[in-house]
Amino acid sequence: MTTPRVLHGRILTATGWVRGNIEFDQRVRRIRATHDDADGGDGPLILPGFIDLHVHGGAGVDLMQGGDVARTVARTHARHGTTALLGTTMTAHEDDIVQALHGLADAIAIRTPDMARVLGVHLEGPYISLERLGAQPPLAIEATMAQVRRLHAVAPIRVLTLAPEVGQHLALIPQLVALGIRVQLGHSAGSYEDGVAALQAGASGFTHLFNGMTGLDHYRPGIAAAALAHAEYAELIPDLQHVHPGAIRTALRAIPRLYCVTDATAATGMPDGEYALGSQRVHKCLGCVRLGTGSLAGSALTMDQALRNLVSLGLDLADASDRLSRYPADYLDLHDRGRLQAEAWADLVVLDPQLQVQRVFVEGDEIALA
Structure with a gap:
């Protein structure tokens, strides 16, 4: 039987902060409060691992390439505290999407100890509006259940974006x-009424809120207005480039379980230069990723930087953590991830007081950060 690991510090548990010890193997076995200051203080900050439901790539590779690139992406994001993620596709021809899904299926089926858990697929396109492509290529089509079932049979689709x-x-x-x-509703030219009708039909989220959708005109409110008025959940990219801090604060007040994603591309973790985003080329410069036209095209964000950005906007650390861990887990109905409590998966990120990543554990396996 494996001897449990023990970490000491300020632990963000499912019920609040505890200063003490967390014992774990693959799963959390016990969290024990202690007043032992022999380690010289409160110790590091121990948070639930981050869960990113919108990831296109990292380390120079794009998930649409297929093959084993999903493992490279999952290893890259794990080094920044992401312990679980959804591999996200681009709008493309069906054969190209299937190629990407085959690669993702292998990574979903078997997690090696050096990578984040790939929970499934976020199918972002091709079922979107030609009027709101954003950085997606002009290959949008209308969805059919026959096609969705074919794709779902290749790799499990957990989230699907449509207009x-x-x-x-x-x-x-x-x-x-x-x-x-x-x-999820996204890449949509729809009206407020379209958004409300979709929620009533069973839609439950919004893809990169404010980006790639109609907005909040007070005479003709759009999809973003439907989210602010009615949504329980929505994803948002907190790189402070995609969404103005004032709009982020508006969404935080309006949407109870607003959660954050990176929309990370192949440029994540790489120097400035040119990279693939599906069939297109994007350019990373000064931390920003854009098409040749200048339009934003995903990001180079990591979840640890997302945490620091949220705290810089005034969120307390526990609230910021919930929006990177607990709420995305709840959105997927995962009750043993996104929180630190007995019998949850031992997905942990250990931070110093400046919120820099010191250690990461995925299902009890420590990730090498270098």
């Missing part, structure tokens, strides 16, 4: 939900 105003998408939402897929 609710396109074709018969509204009628498909209950069928998608019945497959166990979370439907």
Whole structure:
């Protein structure tokens, strides 16, 4: 039997902060409060590992390449505290999406000790609006259940982005939900009414809130307005480039379980230069990723930087942590991830007082940071 590891510090448990010890193997076995200051103080900060539900790439590779690149991406993000993620596709022809899903299926089936857990797929396109492509190529199509089932059979789709105003998408939402897929609204030119109707049909989230969707005009409110008025969950990119801090604060007040994603591309963890994003080329410069037209095209964000950005906006650390761990886990109905409590998976990130990553554990395996 494996001897449990023991870490001491300030631990963010499912019920609040505890100064003490956390014992774990693959799962958390015990959290014990202690007043032992023999280590010279409160020790490091121990948080639940981050869960990123929107990841396209990292370390110079893009998930649409297929093959074993998903493992490279999962290793890269694990070094920044991400312990679980969804591999995210781009709008493309079906054969190209299938190629990406085959690569993801292998990484989903078997996690090696040096990588984050790949929980499944976020299918971001091709079921989007040609009017709100963002950085997606102009290959959008109307969804059919036959095609979704074919793709779902290759690798499990956990989240699917669609534009609710396109074709018969509204009628498909209950069928998608019945497959166990979370439907998100995004890359949409729809109205507020389209958004509300989609939520009533069973949609449950919004893809990179504010980006790639109609906004908050007070005469003609759009999809973002439907999110602010009605959503329980929505994802947002907190790189402070995609969304103004004032809009982030607005969303925080309006959406109870707003959670954060990176929308990370191949440029994540890499120097300035040119990288792939699906079939397109993007350019990283000064931390920002753009198409040749100058439009934002995903990000180079990591989840540890997302945490620091949220804290810089005034969120307390526990609230910021919830938006990177607990809420995305809850969104996927995962009750043994995203929180530190007995019998949860031992997914931990250890931070110093400046919120820099010191150690990461995925299901009890320590990740080499160098």
